[in-house]
Amino acid sequence: MHQPTTQARPSIYYPYQVFQPWLASQHPAQERKKVVIVGSGPAGMVTALELARHGVPSVVLSAELQFSQGSRAIVFTRRSLEILQQVGVADRMVAGGLPWRFGNSFYRNQLCFRMEAPHDADDRFGPLLNVQQQFMEEYLHDACAANPLIDFRWGNKVVKVEQKDGYASATVDTPEGEYQLDADWLVDASGGRSQIRDNMKLWMEGSSYEGFFVIADIKVDLPLPTERLAYFDPEWNPGNTILMHREPHSIWRVDYQLPEGETPEQALHPESLKARIDAQLAMIGFPGIEWEMDWSSVYSARTLTLTDYVHGNVIFTGDAAHLLPIFGVRGANTGFQDAQSLGWHLAYTIKGLASPQLLANYSAERVGAAREIIEESGKSVRFMTPPSAGFKLLRNAVLSLSLSQAFVRPLYHWRTSRPHEYTHSMLNSRGDDxxxxxxxxxxxxxxxxxxxxxxxxxxxxxxxxxxxxxxxxxxxxxxxxxxxxxxxxxxxxxxxxxxxxxxxxxxxxxxxxxxxxxxxxxxxxxxxxxxxxxxxxxxxxxxxxxxxxxxxxxxxxxxxxxx
Missing domain, CATH: 3.40.30.120 (Glutaredoxin)
Structure with missing residues (x-):
């Protein structure tokens, strides 16, 4: 019997709300649904809102009773805000977020490159916006709750999916036990640790990298502008990389690479976290400044994708379909593009306005996008976390030269997430101009x-x-x-x-x-x-x-x- 925690998650800045679970005993017998979406993260909720815009109802299942813990995805691109404008939450994102367009890279604490993201008078939104994921999930959930076509179910965990003749059947566990939920289409938006994907024995292609990074959200008042800060080969963490972002509510994100041989468990020990963050703050000019930890975690970079996102009546989207490194803010931003694409492809298929070829096109286009991102982000990962001594030597040479040679600096531009162009889509007209x-x-x-x-x-x-x-x-x-x-x-x-x-x-x-x-x-x-x-x-x-x-x-x- 599924028993999600009813204890509100701790946070310095975000007031977590614990929602009531959806229980089958309190509702009529479950008829087959058009669409069931497993997962209530960014990709899942945007998929539901996009389907609703096209008149298609859906059920969204969340295994938890509250929004995700920690800031997680924090940087959202202009194109993501244009997508979120379509589903009615962009204004709240902008009102609560911190816009920015400059990124600074330092080599041994000397500025070696300053990136400026493009922006002109025709843009409604700035190039980049920092908002913690809990707030973004709250805005999306409020939009889902206000939409009569979306049935949002907290505390419902999918434990089994079976493919039937023309539909999918999910076994859903809740605090009172299991029930069956059938759907013409089941969308897996459950994230990178998808049990549905694993149980279907679907394997991803691509690479995983050995280096680990700590994410730490700290509350501290730093008189610095909202700009991305990247530090290569700092004194306190030689040969490694540190990233810093300002977040709303006086929170700063510090990402730092672990020294070789240190385990994630060792890295998350309070004494280790304090020593590293104190060292980073001292290096940038704030020795002894007081700060408070809100949340910390460890991640490693992976560039992986399924080769097909449609398997029978089960469709994959977001991190359930691909795993991308955070460098270049690709995770949630790519998930939004997946969801926007899936929403209309699936809706028009359900309505009978196109053949199943349309869903095959969703898969082809978004797999192509993931592969393009993997090719680019692989370069970023190899620069941020060199996989060998040779790569590290080359990386450090580029960084060293960039201190005095301007032509070298663009070589390590961090390749920010951008919308994929479906240049070779089967949907493009062959007889136009x-x-x-x-x-x-x-x-x-x-x-x-x-x-x-x-x-x-x-x-x-x-x-x-x-x-x-x-x-x-x-x-x-x-x-x-x-x-x-x-x-x-x-x-x-x-x-x-x-x-x-x-x-x-x-x-x-x-x-x-x-x-x-x-x-x-x-x-x-x-x-x-x-x-x-x-x-x-x-x-x-x-x-x-x-x-x-x-x-x-x-x-x-x-x-x-x-x-």
């Missing part, structure tokens, strides 16, 4: 945000289905295009038409965005009237045209929703 464009987001890329007013941006008007951006200053959308749009809608496809360029409302468009100075058209590479972009429900581009007609639009919709 993608190759003829000289600017704008290409096949598979996410959209470029554009400032339309003081608090009005292009992405505020996109999402919820397919978006057709039609560039024109005419009074109406051509009748032939309107007929294709009407036919798609008649079969259940959510398709919004946004006219760009005209000063007055355009007939046949759901919304008109004036573009008097031509800035939006310029950023999207439009040379004349009659061009267009077709964006998928996850906002990635699947077709673009310098001139659009009904035949080409229909062909693009057919490609994006394979039958």
């Amino acid at each position: 993608n190759a003829l464009f000289t600017d704008g987001p290409a096949h598979g890329a996410p959209p470029r945000n554009i400032r339309l007013g003081s608090n009005d941006f292009l992405l505020d008007h996109l999402g919820g289905g397919f978006d057709l951006l039609y560039f024109t200053d005419a009074a109406a959308i051509p009748e032939s295009l309107q007929q294709v749009v009407a036919a798609a809608r008649a079969r259940g496809v959510a398709l919004k038409v946004i006219a760009v360029g005209a000063a007055q409302p355009v007939a046949g468009a759901d919304h008109t965005l004036a573009d008097a100075d031509g800035h939006l058209r310029q950023r999207y590479g439009m040379r004349a009237n009659g061009g267009a972009y077709l964006l998928r429900p996850d906002q990635h581009v699947c077709a673009r045209w310098l001139t659009l007609d009904a035949v080409r639009l229909q062909a693009a919709l057919n490609a994006a929703l394979p039958q």
Whole structure:
């Protein structure tokens, strides 16, 4: 019988709430569900919210009775905030978070590189934002609890999953015992230690690295800006690496690499933690400053992925599908992209708007994204934690040269997480004008945000289905295009038409965005009237045209929703 702790987790800064368990005896008999999501972390809750945006109900199962312990994921990218804007929690993230855009790297306590993340006036969100994971989970949970399509169940632990004829059956353990829960689709978002994945004997490809890092959240007042700090080969930890981030509520994250031969158990001993953190604070100019420990843990870097995320009626997402190192803030940020992609692929499959090929495309695209991240993050891991004496010699040579040679410094840029571009997706149109464009987001890329007013941006008007951006200053959308749009809608496809360029409302468009100075058209590479972009429900581009007609639009919709 599953008995999750009812003791609120200790924290200096976060007031943990213990929720009541969901018990089968207090609810009607369980009919088969459309979707059951195992895991209530970032990937699981965003998947549920994305499904709900497309009208698909789901059940979310959390084995625990409270949010996760410790800050865990703390750095969120601009693209993650754009995804969270779609599910209604970005404003709370920004209100409670600390924005930043500069990263400083030190070699033997000398500044050797200062990174500046790109940002311009067209961006609603800054490039990076620090918020502890408990707060992010609280915001997502509040959005789930407010959505009638999401059935959130605390204290429900999945102990067994069986594949049946066309559905999955889960055995769920609770404080009063087990019950059966069947689902057309079961999504495993239970994290890196997924028992479902292990029980299905699904193995990941990739690498694991030997080095260990301590994560320590400490409360301390440091008069330093919100910038990433990376220290290579410091005096108190020779040959190793330390990272520091400011978090909200006067919390600082300190990550430091363990000396060779030291075990995680030894590293987490209070005397060891105190000695290392005191040494780090002294090195940066604050000897003897008082601080208080909130949470600590140990992790190692792994770059692993399943080769397929869809197995029968079980789908994997987030850390259950792949394990990525934290360097470059890839964990939760990649999970958000997984969840946004899975949400629409699964919803359109359930609705019968596309064949099972659509879910195969989810797997192909996100496995491709994971492999790209693994290739890049592997370079970061080898730089942060050199796996051999040769790598360490090369790393230290680069760091030493960077003190005086500017051309060397970009060689160890930390390759921050960025949204994957589905350049070779099967959903991209083969008959459009993608190759003829000289600017704008290409096949598979996410959209470029554009400032339309003081608090009005292009992405505020996109999402919820397919978006057709039609560039024109005419009074109406051509009748032939309107007929294709009407036919798609008649079969259940959510398709919004946004006219760009005209000063007055355009007939046949759901919304008109004036573009008097031509800035939006310029950023999207439009040379004349009659061009267009077709964006998928996850906002990635699947077709673009310098001139659009009904035949080409229909062909693009057919490609994006394979039958």
